[in-house]
Amino acid sequence: MSTQVDDELESRSEEFDLLDALKSAIDAGDEDRARQLAGRMLDDDALELLEDLNGRELARLFVFLGEESLGQLLTRLDHRDAAAILTRMSVAQAADLLEAIDPDDATDIVQVLNESNPESVESILVEMESSEAAEIRELMPYDEDTAGGLMTPEFVAVFPDLRADETVTALRKVADEISNVQYVYVIDREEHLLGALSLHKLVLSQPYTQVADLMSTEIWSVRADEDQEVVARIVSERGLLALPVVDDENHLIGIITHDDISEIIEDEATEDMERLGGSSPLDVPYLRASPVLLFKKRIVWLLVLFFAQFITVSIQTHYQDILAQVTLLAVFIPILIGTGGNVGSQTVSTLIRALAVGEIQTRHVFRIIGKEALTGVLLGVVMGCLMFGRAMLVGEEADVNLAVVVGLTVLVLTTWAATVGSILPILLSKLRMDPAVVSAPFISSFVDGTGLIIYFTLAHRILDL
């Protein structure tokens, strides 16, 4: 995976240069320079610098860039950042900005504002054109992680008896509002979704053909309460350009466009990675996360695993007599449980991901467990021999029995870790729980505890203690 390529000279000071330069340009009334710098911020992924502008500067920037341009910049920011900027602007300008961007993006920003300041939201909506404000009000009740939270009410729908040339005329009429049409949807008089007609087909059709004869009736649609992950999977697996959203009675209420989907796929992967690492998902961009938030997102799992690992203390005090007899047993504990944890971590990360993208299903369970167990054995044989060798070098004289115990523990541990690491995610999936609960720290801690028991049991038997 390639890294972010940063300029060698790039440093904190450069970032401030860009911000200072923009402030100067705004103060000097240099419209072109301001526009150029804003574009530079966009290219450099440095749009969050806009948050450091005060209300007066933002107001002037609005005048320089216009609501279309500034609106587009806002949609590229995280919603909370955009909302923060909006609160610093006048109601009139905020209203203009929201009118200039797509209703689904506008609604995301408004929903954030509404959490902290519903009165300001009301005053902005009242200031907007009533039809635009109505669209936002319509979308606001939907949870942002659902189809309803992703959809836009700006779509083109026609009745089935309309002719192809009349449809083109209709498209021309709404072209100012709706500029990026992929499909024309076909509805009946009660607004039930009947079918969809691609622009390509429309272009090639004979002018007097009825839409009913051109449309495709076998189309995918989702309910407004559908989870965004399901939506993303439908759209990406079938390569759709847009997905209609219907209510319980199949009335067409909005469409989800493909550009929203990449972001969902990326966000879901981010969540999965954070879970794999043992933390709860942040749900905000990292830079917006305060130490307190990071603390809250991490402490829960840390405590769970911490308490679970208390058992390692108990296990070792239980086996204290063995440890006293062969004090060298203790020095291998970190490397043994560390290696077991690493193998477990490798296994769960591969399997959790494979489950998430649908490469495996629970019906493959036996095949998978068998494969992982065998892999664990292969790894364990190699590492076990190496461990044996290392153990022979410890202490004044080589203790073959100790070395055998340690080497054998590695073999058993890697096989155990790989097996457990394959069973747990699939088991959770079968129980309709989130397999990502089995994070890398989880499996490491699990191996820590069980690994010690395995180790001391082997020591007890082989060393005859």
Place this chain on the structure above:
Amino acid sequence: MSTQVDDELESRSEEFDLLDALKSAIDAGDEDRARQLAGRMLDDDALELLEDLNGRELARLFVFLGEESLGQLLTRLDHRDAAAILTRMSVAQAADLLEAIDPDDATDIVQVLNESNPESVESILVEMESSEAAEIRELMPYDEDTAGGLMTPEFVAVFPDLRADETVTALRKVADEISNVQYVYVIDREEHLLGALSLHKLVLSQPYTQVADLMSTEIWSVRADEDQEVVARIVSERGLLALPVVDDENHLIGIITHDDISEIIEDEATEDMERLGGSSPLDVPYLRASPVLLFKKRIVWLLVLFFAQFITVSIQTHYQDILAQVTLLAVFIPILIGTGGNVGSQTVSTLIRALAVGEIQTRHVFRIIGKEALTGVLLGVVMGCLMFGRAMLVGEEADVNLAVVVGLTVLVLTTWAATVGSILPILLSKLRMDPAVVSAPFISSFVDGTGLIIYFTLAHRILDL
């Protein structure tokens, strides 16, 4: 993240039922049933069952489904699976199938075949329609992880003096070949890319307008050797429907369609997760990975960390006299280094992901380190107090000094792990290396070694050993 919803009754036997049923339908010549079962395999994500059909069965399935349908099913499989199926079919049927699917998908399959069996590839290409075979030959030299490996040569390009109505006629002419047009590209007589015209704009234009007056000249394009990750980022960040691919002299040689992009984003995330777990990326679907492959992908990092952790053995033998004096010190080692490893794991997973999706850049380094260090302190204070409490309960009588050592170690370790976990990925990124090298096992092993040193040093000082 929602799980794969599997039927309660679903089991290995059901899978074989589906396969057996298909085999029976094929043997019985029941075309409709075969089609129905194949569709069922598609919906159930069970297409890989097709690999269990022998050559005769596949040949008959080809007759039942037709090359279009079977071809579509093949494109939904992993390329290697599709190639395996193709080798079992006659050259004539393989040629028909490849002709029926998009050239970029066909090339992916052919490239796989070419690795193992170039002669069979040649015989298939010779059997195909020469223009179709030529397209594949054209695409074959491109590495599959680049723009060239993603692009299709099936696009519509017109000269700038063409009129809108003539363009529609041209689209109609190629409609059988190219059925999913988003943009019409505009080239000069030497095939240099001049601009692009969206279908939407074409539909709304006056018939006699020249394309040159309708097209957009400020369009994104990529070179054929551009990395697929960069391509995915450009397409998804700007919501493009298609991206033209040019050579060094700006000749238009192909286009990349948006449906390829979701897959790339997903694949890149899968790679990242596997690396985070401490394994090298599989690059094949999990079910295709043999134990030997899994072994190969995991053993390298395991060995690196294994040898790195030998130091824990040395450290403990070095401090053996301290351990002998206070034997209880040893029982806390697993939980201490385990907790440190967990904190480190949480940090690196969050940061590696944030770096990957561009949420943070190296210029944010000081801010990030400060934040993580503070978070580590917060976590460490809470966990340190709990550790102190637990340590007081160990042994016949509470040893306050020991409990202080253990509790303090937790605090220092969590702060250390969070700080190191934030520095390393950013440092690697700055050095233009892949930050995902700092996997969860890496940071755990790092914390294991350094953690022991910290622990014994604190014990040495506080317990005055």
